[in-house]
Amino acid sequence: xxETSVQERPLLDIRGLEVTFRTEGGDVVPVRGVDLRVxxxxxTALVGESGSGKSVTSLAIMGLLPRPYGRxxxxxxxxxxxxxxxxxxxxxxxxxxxxxxxxxxAMIFQEPMTSLNPVMTVGEQIAEQVRLHMALAPQAAMxxxxxxxxxxxxxxxxxxxxxxxxxxxxxMRQRVMIALAMSCNPRLLIADEPTTALDVTIQAQIxxxxxxxxxxxxxxxxxxxxxxAVVAEIADTxxxxxxxxxxxxxxxxxxxxxxxxxxxAALVDCLPERARRDSNGRRIVAAxxxxxxxxxxxxxxxxxxRCQRAVEACEAGSPExxxxxxxxxxxxxxxxxx
Amino acid sequence: MFAALxxxxxxxxxxxxxxxxxxxxxxxxxxxxxxxxxxxxxxxxADVAELRKTYGLDQPVIVQYALWLKELLRGNLxxxxxxxxxxxxxxxxxxxxxxxxxxxxxxxxxxxxxxxxIASAVWRGRxxxxxxxxxxxxxxxxxxxxxxxxxxxxFAVRLGWFPVAGYGPPGxxxxxxxxxxMLPASVLGIVNSALITRFxxxxxxxVLNEDYVRTARAKGLSEARVILRHGLGNAxxxxxxxxxxxxALLVGGAIVTETVFGLPGIGNLVVSAxxxxxxxxxxxxxxxxxxxxxxxxxxxDVMYTLVxxxxxx
Numbered sequence: 001x002x003e004t005s006v007q008e009r010p011l012l013d014i015r016g017l018e019v020t021f022r023t024e025g026g027d028v029v030p031v032r033g034v035d036l037r038v039x040x041x042x043x044t045a046l047v048g049e050s051g052s053g054k055s056v057t058s059l060a061i062m063g064l065l066p067r068p069y070g071r072x073x074x075x076x077x078x079x080x081x082x083x084x085x086x087x088x089x090x091x092x093x094x095x096x097x098x099x100x101x102x103x104x105x106a107m108i109f110q111e112p113m114t115s116l117n118p119v120m121t122v123g124e125q126i127a128e129q130v131r132l133h134m135a136l137a138p139q140a141a142m143x144x145x146x147x148x149x150x151x152x153x154x155x156x157x158x159x160x161x162x163x164x165x166x167x168x169x170x171x172m173r174q175r176v177m178i179a180l181a182m183s184c185n186p187r188l189l190i191a192d193e194p195t196t197a198l199d200v201t202i203q204a205q206i207x208x209x210x211x212x213x214x215x216x217x218x219x220x221x222x223x224x225x226x227x228x229a230v231v232a233e234i235a236d237t238x239x240x241x242x243x244x245x246x247x248x249x250x251x252x253x254x255x256x257x258x259x260x261x262x263x264x265a266a267l268v269d270c271l272p273e274r275a276r277r278d279s280n281g282r283r284i285v286a287a288x289x290x291x292x293x294x295x296x297x298x299x300x301x302x303x304x305x306r307c308q309r310a311v312e313a314c315e316a317g318s319p320e321x322x323x324x325x326x327x328x329x330x331x332x333x334x335x336x337x338x
Numbered sequence: 339m340f341a342a343l344x345x346x347x348x349x350x351x352x353x354x355x356x357x358x359x360x361x362x363x364x365x366x367x368x369x370x371x372x373x374x375x376x377x378x379x380x381x382x383x384a385d386v387a388e389l390r391k392t393y394g395l396d397q398p399v400i401v402q403y404a405l406w407l408k409e410l411l412r413g414n415l416x417x418x419x420x421x422x423x424x425x426x427x428x429x430x431x432x433x434x435x436x437x438x439x440x441x442x443x444x445x446x447x448x449x450x451x452x453x454x455x456i457a458s459a460v461w462r463g464r465x466x467x468x469x470x471x472x473x474x475x476x477x478x479x480x481x482x483x484x485x486x487x488x489x490x491x492x493f494a495v496r497l498g499w500f501p502v503a504g505y506g507p508p509g510x511x512x513x514x515x516x517x518x519x520m521l522p523a524s525v526l527g528i529v530n531s532a533l534i535t536r537f538x539x540x541x542x543x544x545v546l547n548e549d550y551v552r553t554a555r556a557k558g559l560s561e562a563r564v565i566l567r568h569g570l571g572n573a574x575x576x577x578x579x580x581x582x583x584x585x586a587l588l589v590g591g592a593i594v595t596e597t598v599f600g601l602p603g604i605g606n607l608v609v610s611a612x613x614x615x616x617x618x619x620x621x622x623x624x625x626x627x628x629x630x631x632x633x634x635x636x637x638x639d640v641m642y643t644l645v646x647x648x649x650x651x
Binding site: 064100101102103114118119128133166 | 548559567
């Protein structure tokens with residue numbers, strides 16, 4: 001019975017995650033009440049504007065919150081290891097989480113231009129991680145690094161392994177970052193806006209690559225983005241964040257066609273393909289008026305100040321995540337009216 | 339690569355030529371006549387004139403300059419007026435204590451400054467950072483002669499661990515001579531560590547905020563490896579610069595420290611030459627020091643290419 005319950009658990013199960021930063025002006029809570037799931041072999045998209053807490057959430061999972069100021073102050077982040085054992089990343093010691101980083105949980109960052117060490121060859125940067133987690137000898141580790149560079153379709157990988165990052169283009173560097181992330185065959189890949197800094201044509205290639213690797217390695221992917229067009233392409237389930245809170249969770253179809261939270265609906269309306277035409281036939285892309293409320297000053301629903309449907313109750317109390325259907329949760333008092 | 343090296347070498351030669359010219363004329367600008375100084379106040383004008391002639395000091399300055407430059411190109415720094423031997427020999431005799439004092443001092447300064455700077459950056463804002471910053475401020479403010487006297491009093495006189503002064507008796511072994519350098523090298527090392535500490539701290543603080551340091555942590559590397567391999571590895575360029583410049587300053591002769599510890603080094607040689615208007619020695623010593631400066635600067639540039647693959651010539 002134990003066995004089956006372990007098998008049914010998701011790869012990553014975050015419940016009630018809250019992150020606190022200690023600042024000179026007092027404690028700041030950039031992320032609270034975050035519920036998030038990633039299933040093995042599936043992609044969960046984490047969507048939100050800048051400052052919504054997406055990246056802080058990912059750093060909390062990785063145990064990379066800036067020390068000593070940032071810490072997980074509430075909640076659990078249960079990760080199912082290769083061995084089947086479940087570890088709570090939020091409460092586990094530094095050493096436990098470090099052993100998982102780059103090994104069972106890998107991460108790709110937004111800025112390929114600055115995320116690689118400029119004074120080490122790319123091959124050495126991958127081999128360093130391989131030596132650490134796979135206990136390979138230096139030469140075997142370098143051979144493995146070259147294989148990883150081939151896996152991410154870098155031509156002439158054996159030669160390029162000796163290149164320094166500045167000798168490569170942005171797209172190539174992001175491939176190197178993916179090769180680095182994949183090198184120890186992780187169960188969970190966290191991709192924090194991996195295509196945002198890249199040309200559109202390169203973006204598609206990188207997305208295809210991540211998709212291919214996810215399928216081949218039945219790896220869970222947490223894909224962090226503000227780009228809903230990307231979400232439509234790759235996500236199985238979507239979690240939408242606003243001002244540090246999860247406001248809606250659903251499968252990708254429901255997000256685009258049956259969204260229950262006014263923020264999600266507004267985001268979807270901002271997509272260029274949803275643009276309406278004005279009387280002259282020009283297309284007008286919608287925008288959400290206002291800007292994200294700072295987490296500190298919110299009393300009621302954090303989206304209320306920008307919400308077209310807000311009523312008095314929305315300003316008074318903050319809503320909980322409510323079940324709106326199978327696998328569909330929403331943080332809105334008025335979700336059923338949508 | 340060779341073209342760049344050739345350009346670089348030509349540049350160094352031009353610098354040396356300018357230094358030689360400035361050294362020659364600035365030396366002549368100072369009032370005083372070595373011949374008169376040598377013969378004393380009782381000497382007759384005729385005797386002084388005679389001696390001036392012997393050393394070529396009666397010729398027009400521009401002729402003296404041309405002659406000196408010609409000899410310099412042949413590698414001849416001339417003859418000392420007071421020491422009765424070639425300048426190059428006088429310098430060579432004094433080079434050893436200065437060279438090893440500079441080397442040991444820079445080792446001490448680096449051994450203190452780099453780890454202290456790293457620790458201070460890693461624990462920024464905490465007690466250890468404040469302790470290091472305070473210590474660096476203190477070290478930078480202490481005059482080396484005072485620290486030298488305190489060290490002599492404590493380590494040499496009271497504890498008797500080190501010799502009080504000097505460079506050992508004639509014929510002392512190399513180990514014994516180095517032993518005499520321990521105290522002065524510690525003094526210079528401590529005083530010069532302050533700047534290295536501050537540069538290391540600032541450079542590490544910049545680097546530790548870089549995205550690739552976060553990547554290194556995301557790889558699961560130990561914190562020590564993140565800081566030393568990925569942090570320090572990228573922070574080296576400014577550190578090498580300040581260590582190199584400090585080394586160059588020390589080679590120029592730590593005159594005060596050499597005096598306090600009675601070391602027969604270049605600094606002492608230059609001071610006594612200046613007091614006696616021993617033009618050839620002043621000129622020769624300054625040329626050699628400038629040459630070492632230029633060489634150290636060149637090696638700093640070469641080291642940049644070794645620690646940072648983005649730097650190319």
